[in-house]
Amino acid sequence: MNGRPFVEVRNLSRVFDVSKPWLNRVIEHEERKLLRAVTDVSFDIGKRETVALVGESGSGKSTVAKMVVGLLEPTGGSVTIDGVDMWSLADAEKRQALRRRIQMIFQDPYASLNPRWRVGSIIADPIRAFGLAKDRAEIEHQVGELLRLVGLDPADAAKYPHEFSGGQRQRICIARALPPKPESLAADEPTSALDVSVRAQTLNLMRELRARLGLTYLFISHNLAVVRHMATRIGVMYLGRIVEISPSEELFRAPRHPYAKMLLDAVPDLAMTGRPRKMVEGEIPNPISPPPGCAFNPRCPAVLERCRREVPELSATATASSAHAIACHAVAEGRI
């Protein structure tokens, strides 16, 4: 990393109010219910780096992505893109200028394309919205170029989304994200709705684009193998917090946090080495009433009294490299 990272996320938090309406609360004597989807998440994404967030459902990874691209307002903390704070900007115009530098790709290519629009109009929409072309002919030209870039035919612009397969639709989604020449793409589970062979095509395309356009990715996935294939750095999330963040290689070679170990161990073994698997006990607790202390403590094999009281901080002290940080008392105390 040279100089400032492209995206800086600092102490990002998001609380959702999931309480019943006021009157019901008064009648039923209920407290307000708050769901802490994301708590105190900090990480950097350097230029041309791919940072992935992995975790199971309810870990808050998608919420982080939405806050980073500016689709959801954080309740605490900040997202700084290229030195400019995304949420403190009063000036809507400046914020828009910032936003066009980071675009998003969503999980379900069936739901994220308007079925009544031709593919050409779908891709032309951001070109028009950002005023990136002077006239019709130029728009058409750009749309054609983009389609070619993602491996489709310029003639496909006249078709409707239903005429394409899932993988091709995801290509269209990628093409649509590219007109404002973003430096960064946030991809939220871009391949989990796709079949295996098509998934490989999409992942390869994303890697090609990264090399060709110098893109920076924030990649959200629950699939560790996919993440390993894409990411240079990986943050493992559990119940709204990052429990371990590390260079990709290191995480897969030697995960330290008990949850990260568990997650790696749970991946079905395709190599059929017959390695014994530690069974993972229990499930993710309800984020409305998380356990006190470390959120992982009810499932953790190395749990001690302290884990039930104190929330562990993400720290790099117990590891060799400063890029590898872990939030675990047991690791910090050198017990595991």
Next chain:
Amino acid sequence: MTETPTLSVRNLRIEFPTRRGTLVAVDDVSFDIAPGEVLGIVGESGAGKSLTGTAIIGLLEPPGRIAGGEIRLNGQRIDNLSREAMRPIRGKRIGMVFQDPLTSLNPLYRIGDQIIETIRTHLPMSEREARARAIDLLTEVGIQGAERRIDSYPHEFSGGMRQRVVLALALCAEPDLIIADEPTTALDVSIQAQIIQLLKRLCRERGTAVMLITHDMGVIAETANRVAVMYAGRIAEIGPVREVIKSAHHPYTRGLMGSIPSLEGTGDRLTQIPGSMPRLTAIPKGCAFNPRCPHTFDRCRTERPDLMPVDHSLAACWLVAPQAAEAPQ
């Protein structure tokens, strides 16, 4: 095999008559599952794997229909039974586990009532005996405090717990065969591993045959004894799981394996299969995989390969045909 297989499917063909002609969704599919064996069926969306499962339990939605072939359960033919005659078989002799545990449980009934009802439909038991059995079953599938939890509603359980309940429901009449259609797809990895272990253990203990339908090769590698790879409504390759995964014979299987990013992987470009699965309206002539296959030669475009023995497997590919030596690579 000398003993009668639990399930035997022969030349199964499923058609959908449409205005623009008949679509053949499953074509000439044959396989056996022995007692206690887990047969994995893999394939991408539209390969016909779920349809095969639905046809076996007799729940094919019209206008889809079985247009040919035979399905035998313990030697008895079940594909030509009436709806009435099929009902006691479904649930009693064939248990089912579907992808989404929330939709396979009735949200308005306590889970205990649903299990007790199923037990009493199939087994002559009193309410009290059935309840005791339901509690045993729930304990066996790993639900703690089953005596208490039996009176909970489905929404009070998490996804993984619900899938355990569904598993208990499938097992409650001691079926000979369980058809599990993507049983772990809706679950998180850690929970997925738990459910796979559970399914494996229960079936081993009871000698239940399992037909495991999934798109996830990892799940198959962990669970199945044998695996059938389906493509465009046909079986492309069927054989022992180790052989199919480690040294596949069919180019489609090889492509499929190569396109799965692995944890040990080098992070290089993934092998990709160009194109996508053909639509049912436009299945190519000859071998259905020929437009995407890296080894296509003339014969593939004109003649459709049948399953041919190679090592311990069967593969539907001209490359493994005895005279393949003369074929250009």
